[in-house]
Amino acid sequence: MPFSMRPQFFSLLLSLVTFSWAATVTFDLDIGWVTANPDGQADRPVIGINGQWPISVLEVTLGDRVIVNVLNSLGNQSTSLHFHGLFMNGSTHMDGPVQVSQCAIPPGSRFTYDFEVNQPGTYWYHSHNKGQYPDGLRGPFIVHDPDDPYKDQYDEEVVLSVSDWYHDQMPELISFFMSRRNPSGAEPVPQAALFNDTQDLSLALQPGKTYFIRMVNIGAFAGQYVWFEGHNMTIVEVDGVYTHPSTAEMIYLSAAQRCSFLLTAKNETDTNYPFVASMDTSLFDAYPEDLNYNVSGWLVYDDKKPLPKPALVESFDAVFDDMTLVPYDDQPILGEPDQTVTLNTIMGNLDDGANYAFFNNITYTHAKVPTLYTALTAGDQATDPAVYGTYTHSFVLEKDQIVDIIVNNIDPGRHPFHLHGHDFQALHRSQAEAGPFEDSNVTAASFPAIPMRRDTLVLYPDGNMVLRFKANNAGVWLFHCHIEWHVVSGLAATFVEAPLELQKTIKLPQEHLDICASQGIPTAGNAAGNEVNLLNLDGQPSPPDPLPAGFTTRGIVALVFSCLSGILGVAVLVWYGLAGGENDPGLQSLAAKVDATPEIRAMGGDGERTGEHGVSSGADAGIRL
Amino acid sequence: MTAQVFSLPVFLVVFRESLETVIIVSVLLAFLKQTLDGPAANKKVYKKLKRQVWLGTGLGFFICLAVGAGVISTFYTAGKNTWDSGELLYEGAFALVASIIITVVGAALLRIGKMQEKWRVKIAAAIEGPVVSHVSFSGRIKHYLEKYAMFILPFITVLREGVEAIIFVAGVSFSAPATAVPLPVVVGLLAGALVGYLLYKGGSTAKLQLFLIASTCLLYLVAAGLMSRAVWSFEAHAWSKAIGAGDAEELGSGPGSYDITKSVWHVNCCNPKTNGGSGWGVFNAILGWTNSATYGSVISYNLYWLFVIVGFITMRYQEVHGHWPLMKSKADTKTDASSQRSEQDSEAPAAAFGKTVAAENAVEMRG
Known part of the structure; x- marks a missing residue:
């Protein structure tokens, strides 16, 4: 094999996978703690699978039925798995976000994900519970396509993940991040960047061959600028959507984004070439001096030749604009929207002093009942967004509606927004500082005829974007920023799509209800668990109160008291002085x-x-x- | 155009900082003039004390200039605000010391108003008297503090306000062109001095007792604010440590600039510390206003007044009855004066008042 990137991979895969003739692929994943040190700086506990970390790349073929048997052996944490980018058509209950489509899998419990894969391309799987995946539970998920339109143009396929890396565990980092001691909401800065969960990676190239490189950013926070010295990338797929070929010198991959490209090896073997992923430091609030923002690897033509140091780049101006991509299927722009959802991204503090993220005035807070279960048990009232509670920020979509999501960034940070259950047409994305969409002069007329599609798109600082999709996939789908810190701080909303159809089609496996019952989580009723009056939301989980705008009763009492003390004191002084x-x-x-x-x-x-x-x-x- | 040579925040900072100083200096000067510069005056003592006041003010001002020069040169060489990290700590400590001194001096001033003639003699004796060398160390410290109170009070005040002003001005001058700094500094100082002069004029010609009462009230208001501010500053220092250096300052008066678990009120305006504080800075200097009150600052403010009220009522009790509340009257103390003394020292409402008791017993022993 020319690629020694994952030497242990195939043997590992064999141990995990049982191929069946009925195109059912089964993975048995025993999720538990192992120790790892991918950046050579610190041993730390990481969440591995079957005693291994890095966790395996899961590979299936288009049309396969995939069964993932999960055993939570973590002992101290619950978990779940989300298969990022897969539409889960007809199986929204397999989507994975905790308290949205399922209850968390408690320690010691088993859970089976069972779904069909009908999309080719590059995906990934990760925990969708309490900001857990940066502790290691994330890996690529590849769907091979026998009819790949580019299959004749490459010789080899490579999976290349890129990620940021923390030395501390998420629960600890989150408890600081979401505390009054972090009022500005400064996200913890990673300690390192990784290629394929290691550093100084070597890719052995054979001269003249073309490689199909599937890149996926499985990081928690940092977007990554990626470039290969001396080689161009010919982009052919983003987020599972084939595109017409587009040449790039440098790409930007936000957390959760994927980009596949063809890379043709040189005919000469006299030089090896570095390739680099450089973390987007504009996201960071602090710049620790000992942090190396970059991770490098090498395209190795001759392993006896030196591995040159990457050259410094002057700027990231050469970065490819993904909005210019054209889907391979030339799907035209969807018709006028039946429903437009406008979401303003705002950061602010609540009464506990911590910094929260808001869509409009709502910071996402899980409902008491997983939102899907509310949709399944609310009867006709499932079409009333109120039953899903205030803080799941739910929008109910009718089947086959065309939906526009306008996202305005009222925050000076980049946000990679991800929609579950769909890819979306990216109709418009402003430059930074453009302000809200409604204040811009952009009209429908200026939207592209064949918009780029993907499932995760970066919104620029203080800019705006317009996304369009067709509600043709009944389910409960989150729309959220894929910076894991912002998931934790509430930058999410919920689309409840065709709930009445869900009630007819989804039969929950008993196991789903059992893990809820074992944790005392109700599986019926509205967001507050109320099964009788679905519009009565008393007791729904809610975020802390807003900060008081001015004087509260407490403040008035204190001020009046202080004034009285002062007046009384002065009176006594006068009395004493005159007496x-x-x-x-x-x-x-x-x-x-x-x-x-x-x-x-x-x-x-x-x-x-x-x-x-x-x-x-x-x-x-x-x-x- | 005016913005180029006159930065309003700098003016307000300097004016506000000098205001507190001039109140204290002018009250002290007016007091000295009234008490010691009369027909039956002791010119020598008056001059000596007046010199102390001016010396304290001048030396404090000089040290401020030196510190300011150091800070500013550090700004431009190291490019970092080295004083900033400890600013709140200094401010708190200075405010605490100033508050205590004002409290003690204030009581003395009021009492003096009642027995003006006697105290002229007394003060003269005090200033001219030698430091007794054989008494305990703490005794000597106390004695020095008393002997040089007229020096120490303005000195501490100028130092505190000055250092504060320098840090603010230096901070502001980063955002404003350097040309906009000198004029408002001078104008601010002059405006402050003018207020002080008016106070002094008013004070030194009014009826002594009324002037003393009025000025003492003003001083105690300032002192209560200072006590509150000392606690506030210590808390703010701890908070800015907790959230990381400089972050609290960056957050201005918005969320996160204060510890919400300790907040009693917080209004996102009227911050006496940002943008020169505008009118709120003056409000802060005289009445201890803060836009972000904490339990500590509110409670300390009220406790301070409680202490003052109890203290003065106790003093008045002593004046009327000739002995302190809850203590034996004179006749009884005579029998066992020396053993009584230590108890009285600890039981007295305040060290300052307790000392008077001790002295009084000394008189009795003599008798």
């Missing part, structure tokens, strides 16, 4: 003492008093204070 005179007995004795001053001093001088009490004689000589 009495030199004839008061107390003052007389003082006056007498003043007369006696010389004698006192003499007494002190006699040394009759020593120690602490001698002070009085000394003090006598001073101004009586």
Whole structure:
């Protein structure tokens, strides 16, 4: 094999996978803690699978039925798996987000994901529970396509993941991140970047051959600028959507984005070439001096030749604009929207002092009942968004509606927004600082005739974007920023798509209900678990209150009290100052003492008093204070 | 055009910082003039004390200039605000010391108003008297503090306000062109001085007792604010440590600039510390206003007043009855004066008042 990237991979895969003639692929995943040190800087516990980390690339073929048997052996954390980018058509209950389409899989429990894969391309799988995946539970998921339109144009296929890396575990990082000690919401800065969960990766190339490189950013936070010195990339797929070929010198991959490209090896073998992923430091609030923002690897033509250091790049101006891509299927722009959802991305603080992320005025908070289960049990009222609760920020879509999502960024950071269950047509994305969409002069007329499609798109700082999709996939789908910190701080909304159809088509496996029951999580009723009056949301989980705008009762009481104290104090001062005179007995004795001053001093001088009490004689000589 | 040579925030900072100083200096000067510069005056003592006041002010001002020069040169060489990290700590400590001194001096001023004649003599004796060398160390410290109170108070005040002003001005001058700094500094100082002069004029010609009462009230208001501000500053320092250096300052008066678990009120305006504080800075200097009150600052403010109220009522009690509340009257103390003294020292409402008791007993012993 020319590629030694994952030497352990095939043997591992064999141990995991049982191929069946009925095109059912089964993976048995025992999720548990292992120790790893991918950047050579720190051993740390990571979440591995079957005692291994990095976790395996899961590979299936278009049309396969995939069965993933999960056993949670973590002991101290619950988990779940989301297969990022797969539409889960007809199996929304297999989508994975906790409290959205299922309950978390508690330690010791088993859970089976069972779905058909009808999309070719590059995907990934990761935990969708409590910001867990950056602790290691994330890996590529590849769907091979026997009818790949580019299959004749390459010789070999390579899966290349890129990721940021933390030395501390997520629960600890989150508890600081979501605390009053982090009022500006500064996201923890990663300690390293990784290629294929390691560093200094070598890709052995054979001269003249063409490679199909499937890149996926499985990181938590950092977008990555990626370039291969001396080689261009010919982009042919993004997020599972084939595109017409487009040449790029440098690409930007946000967290969760994928980009597949053809890379043709040179005919000469006299030089090896570095390739680099450089973390987007504009996302970071701090710039630790010891952090290497870059990770490099090498295209190795001759392993006896030196591995040159990557050249410094002057700027990232050469980065490819994914909005210019054209899908291979030339799918034209969808018709006028039946429903437009406008979401303003805002960061702000709530009454616990922590920094939260908001769509409009709502920061996402899980409902008591997984939102899908509410949709399945709410009867006709499932079409009323109110039953899903205030803080799941749910929008109900009718079957086959055309939906526009307008996202305005009221925040100076980049946000890679991801829609579950769909890819979307990216109709418009403004430059940074363009302001809200409604204030721009962009009209429908300027939308492209064949818009680029993907499932995760980066919104620029203080800019806006317009996404369009057709609600042709009944299910409950999150729309959220894929920076894991922002998932934690609530930058998410929910689309409940054709809930009445769901009620007819989805039969929950007993196991789904069992893991809820074992954790005391209700599986019926509205967001508050109310099964009788679905519009009564008393007791729904809610975020902390907003910060008080000004004086609260407490403040008014304190201020009034302070004012009274001051006034009373001044009154006493005035009273004291005016009261009495030199004839008061107390003052007389003082006056007498003043007369006696010389004698006192003499007494002190006699040394009759020593120690602490001698002070009085000394003090006598001073101004009586 | 005016913005180029006159930065309003710088003016307000300097004016606000000098205001507190001039109140104290002018009250002290007016007091000295009234007490010691009369017909029966002790010119020598008056001059000596006046010199102390001016010396304290001048030396404080000089040190501020030196510190300012150091800070500014550090800004431009190291490019980093080295004082900033400890600013709140200094401010808190200075505010605490100033508050205590004002409290003690204020009580003395009021009491003096009642027995003006006697105290003229007394003060003269104090200033001219030698430091008793054989008494305990703490005794000597106390004695020095008393003997040089007229120096220490303005000195500490100028130092505190000055350092604060320098840090603010230096901070502002980063965002404003350097040309916009000198004029508002000078104008601010002059405006402050003018207010001080008016206070002094008003004070030194008014009826002594009324002037003393009015000025003491003002001083105590300032001192209560200072006590509150000291606690506030310590808390703010701890908070800015907790959230990372400089972050609190960056957050201005918005969310996260304060510890929400300790907040009693927080209004996103009226911050006496940003943008020169505008009118709120003056409000802060005189009444201790803050836009972000904490439990600590509110409670300390109220406790301070409680302490003052109890203290003055106790003093008045002593004046009327000739002995302190909850203590034996004179006749009884005579029998066991020396053993009583230590108890009285600890039981007295405040060290300052307790000392008077001790002194009083000394008088009695003599008798």
